[in-house]
Amino acid sequence: xxxxxxxxxxxxxxxxxxxxxxxxxxxxxxxxxxxxxxxxxxxxxxxxxxxxxxxxxxxxxxxxxxxxxxxxxxxxxxxxxxxxxxxxxxxxxxxxxxxxxxxxxxxxxxxxxxxxxxxxxxxxxxxxxxxxxxxxxxxxxxxxxxxxxxxxxxxxxxxxxxxxxxxxxxxxxxxxxxxxxxxxxxxxxxxxxxxxxxxxxxxxxxxxxxxxxxxxxxxxxxxxxxxxxxxxxxxxxxxxxxxxxxxxxxxxxxxxxxxxxxxxxxxxxxxxxxxxxxxxxxxxxxxxxxxxxxxxxxxxxxxxxxxxxxxxxxxxxxxxxxxxxxxxxxxxxxxxxxxxxxxxxxxxxxxxxxxxxxx
Ligand code: CP3
Numbered sequence: 479x480x481x482x483x484x485x486x487x488x489x490x491x492x493x494x495x496x497x498x499x500x501x502x503x504x505x506x507x508x509x510x511x512x513x514x515x516x517x518x519x520x521x522x523x524x525x526x527x528x529x530x531x532x533x534x535x536x537x538x539x540x541x542x543x544x545x546x547x548x549x550x551x552x553x554x555x556x557x558x559x560x561x562x563x564x565x566x567x568x569x570x571x572x573x574x575x576x577x578x579x580x581x582x583x584x585x586x587x588x589x590x591x592x593x594x595x596x597x598x599x600x601x602x603x604x605x606x607x608x609x610x611x612x613x614x615x616x617x618x619x620x621x622x623x624x625x626x627x628x629x630x631x632x633x634x635x636x637x638x639x640x641x642x643x644x645x646x647x648x649x650x651x652x653x654x655x656x657x658x659x660x661x662x663x664x665x666x667x668x669x670x671x672x673x674x675x676x677x678x679x680x681x682x683x684x685x686x687x688x689x690x691x692x693x694x695x696x697x698x699x700x701x702x703x704x705x706x707x708x709x710x711x712x713x714x715x716x717x718x719x720x721x722x723x724x725x726x727x728x729x730x731x732x733x734x735x736x737x738x739x740x741x742x743x744x745x746x747x748x749x750x751x752x753x754x755x756x757x758x759x760x761x762x763x764x765x766x767x768x769x770x771x772x773x774x775x776x777x778x779x780x781x782x783x784x785x786x787x788x789x790x791x792x793x794x795x796x797x798x799x800x801x802x803x804x805x806x807x808x809x810x811x812x813x814x815x816x817x818x819x820x821x822x823x824x825x826x827x828x829x830x831x832x833x834x835x836x837x
Pocket of ligand 1: 514516517533562564565583632648812
């Protein structure tokens with residue numbers, strides 16, 4: 479396959495790991511498992527490290543970000559690491575005052591309200607504004623490579639980042655975002671274009687620094703109708719994904735509540751598409767492109783269920799996957815703070831055991 483001249487050289491380290499093999503939709507030694515938000519508050523070692531430090535301080539201090547990234551790698555037999563960071567990290571570099579408020583979530587003091595606010599947003603070079611991310615990736619790779627575990631880099635997608643920029647916080651209904659999108663289509667398109675540019679650059683820098691696979695988080699895109707996705711979101715997201723596909727590493731495109739959008743999301747042609755728990759895995763997989771892999775789709779709440787129910791539903795998901803190459807076992811959305819670590823460990827080991835080839 480042809481890569482643009484700017485594409486980083488392809489890194490072959492740990493290419494035969496279960497995770498990278500499954501990302502190529504080849505038969506892996508076992509179904510790989512990792513969990514979105516696998517580093518986080520459900521781990522006492524995370525809470526200890528975060529005590530007295532802000533989220534953004536941890537993200538911006540490579541030693542700390544690397545240590546947090548490694549916490550679930552040391553605690554569990556996961557098949558991939560995901561860099562400790564956040565999809566919202568680029569927002570302050572563009573001029574939006576982001577804070578993670580304990581118990582509330584992300585807050586933006588100067589949210590976007592008008593077209594002029596869009597035009598004030600900067601699109602700075604991410605190697606200069608977020609060098610700590612790339613330094614964290616280099617540090618993590620030094621620790622992961624000898625363990626045989628690949629590292630996932632990530633970005634948010636334009637819609638999901640725009641939703642935070644416009645709402646100023648999380649939302650259940652995205653009213654402000656939709657109002658802006660409908661009332662100011664030209665400014666909306668410029669906003670999508672700014673995110674497309676900065677996110678493409680950011681992910682390219684992450685791959686150059688050593689990210690071996692990437693995930694694009696479009697967590698809230700399922701709030702849109704198919705029509706609105708195609709009209710207001712798909713064009714910039716498509717251009718971004720095509721750029722990302724040129725980086726030479728496999729790509730996952732993820733969203734929640736996307737049953738109706740899966741064919742459109744799949745048509746962007748990423749290696750793997752992420753699905754939440756709402757549709758059975760086999761039904762979701764049928765909505766993807768031929769040869770595309772799927773990531774998912776355990777309801778994270780099930781990790782708080784008794785083992786008999788949890789095991790039953792893991793078995794169900796594995797049966798739906800049917801041993802087909804290209805399944806990456808994950809939760810359908812991030813791990814919750816109430817998650818018992820024992821259940822995380824148990825699910826990972828159980829999936830490995832149940833899917834081991836030649837054993
Ligand atoms: O998955 C990982 O372990 C890597 C790290 C990671 C975080 N956030 C750390 C984090 C990743 C990949 C994200 C992505 C992210 N951030 C998304 C997309 C995935 C998803 O969950 O839909 C979104 C929408 C965000 C925005 C965000 N960041 C929210 C809504 C919150 C508050 C909710 C919460 O759980 O507190 C955050 C904060 C955040 N990001 C935390 C972590 C570990 C919790 C902060 C804390 O420890 O107090």
